[in-house]
Amino acid sequence: MSLLVTAILFALLGAIVFSLIGLISGTDETAIMVPLTLLVILLGAPPAAVFSFFMAAVLAKHLTHAVPTALMGIPGDTTAVPLIDHANTLRRMGMPHIALRKMISGGIIGAFIALPTAVLLGQFLGQFAEFFKSSTGIIFTLAAILIAFFSKGKWVSVLMIIPFAFFIKSLDLVSFSILDKHLSISFFLGIAIGPIFCDLLFATSSSAKKTIERDKPKEYHLAPETKTWKGYFPNPLKILTGRQQIFTSITTFISSLTFVFSPVGMTSLMGEIVGSRTKGAYKKSTTSLAVMNGVTESTYIAEVIIPLIAFGIPLSPVALGPGSPLFNAPPVFTVDPINNLHTYLTSWEFFLYGAIGLIVASLIAYPFSMNYARKASVLVMKLVSQEAIVAMFIGLACLLAFHEAQLVGIVLTFTVAAVGGLLNRILGIGAGVQFMIFYASTWIMMTLFGI
């Protein structure tokens, strides 16, 4: 019983913190989810509570990041990018609040369809787990090649697999010779905060600085809210028309099964399929938004749950990025040997604690973004400065790296962040590819050089 209460409390924590984070536009998923999830794990939260926290955090963040997307026309984060066109159409017509409501209602439906679907599929795929577990090294390497090929940089990502693995292994050897233990969190954090750190490096370089110099502060246009709304907890099903409910349900069900593709890709694909079958600008935009946000949510949830239940190794873009601490957060969770949520929770528990996370997040973030979206985003934008946000995440990264390996950890994190961040920003070798190479590096170096 007490575990249930702990799980609910952690879900509450995740829902509240990430509801606020979601309002800050342009935040990088991986850079924010990874350090905060790591913290919860390292603080010693029970595995079930970690899972509830993560599920609540994901849903809450996605529900509130619809706010900047709809009201300001700025993607809440990378997963919201495909929705921008439709959101802009409605915003320009003067109905951003309708866009917002369609989006978050779709998201809620997507989340609750994805959870049971993903648990069942994960359990089914679990039969093949032995095969996957016995050959993780080669699977990681093949997956790295595949993910690299589908990354933004494409061929350069494939080309950089061996050099980056070499780089990781070298740092590993140096830090091992100093500390006599292998580091992992410091590598992880480095890859995750790479993009932020890359911008900071640009700021300190007199030649690269020009690309990020601006002569005036950034301008945000916030659309007005038309209050056409009664009650506190609106029924998400009533916000959508029957047709939209059906389309959202079908597409989110399908996208719960396709856990190896990127959420952004699935979102664009499903949105396109449904949008092209819908006539009229208003109907097309609202239907697409509901479907797309639903698909983002369901892909996201399925990509975490399926590999967790079936394999215990991160074999999807989300599991490699934002969800990676659930698989690997030494000394608590490790991938090799597999000792993480996969080992601690049964399928039924995944369902139960996942549902707790989703329900708590819905109860908090859904009415919050339905009722107070505009006021809250004005408050956040006026009070919280970007300096404070960037500084906090750099501070958190230092803290976690120091916790793992004192000064060595900090230096290692920022070395990886510098190299990884530049590869990410300039060459388009995404964080997911880098995480995968990190996992594969041991096997690659062993095969090539026998170390």
Added chain:
Amino acid sequence: MANNHKSSATDLNENKKTKTYLEILGDTILPNQLLFAVLLSIGISLGGYNIGLWLLPSIASESMVASYSLLIGILGSVISLVLCSILFKPKRILVEEETSSESMRQVFEDLQLDPLEELELIENDPITKKELEDFGVLNSFLALREEQKK
């Protein structure tokens, strides 16, 4: 477009020199302030952590020292978030638009769509029409016809 410009950036006067701002993660900052903010944040969070490591062994059980210290460190970074937000005001300009719709016709022109066709679709689709009515925006669509007549 009837935009009502309300600036929330406090230090626009500092902006006489051009190119003073830097864009980090999609938002503008002042470099010196960011430097101080980062130093402050690292200082408080690492400071809190180390004080915990030094102080806690005498009060808490040995196995929990690291976790509690981490918690103090996190608390430190949250404090730094608040502190930095007070010290360094946001450099964004928030334009709150009073009337949102640009001319509806303009939107349709940009999208290369025929407003009359849209109107016809709405008229023939009772569900969508009812929804627009419930949301109180049906009139802005009906106004399309008026504009078209002109």
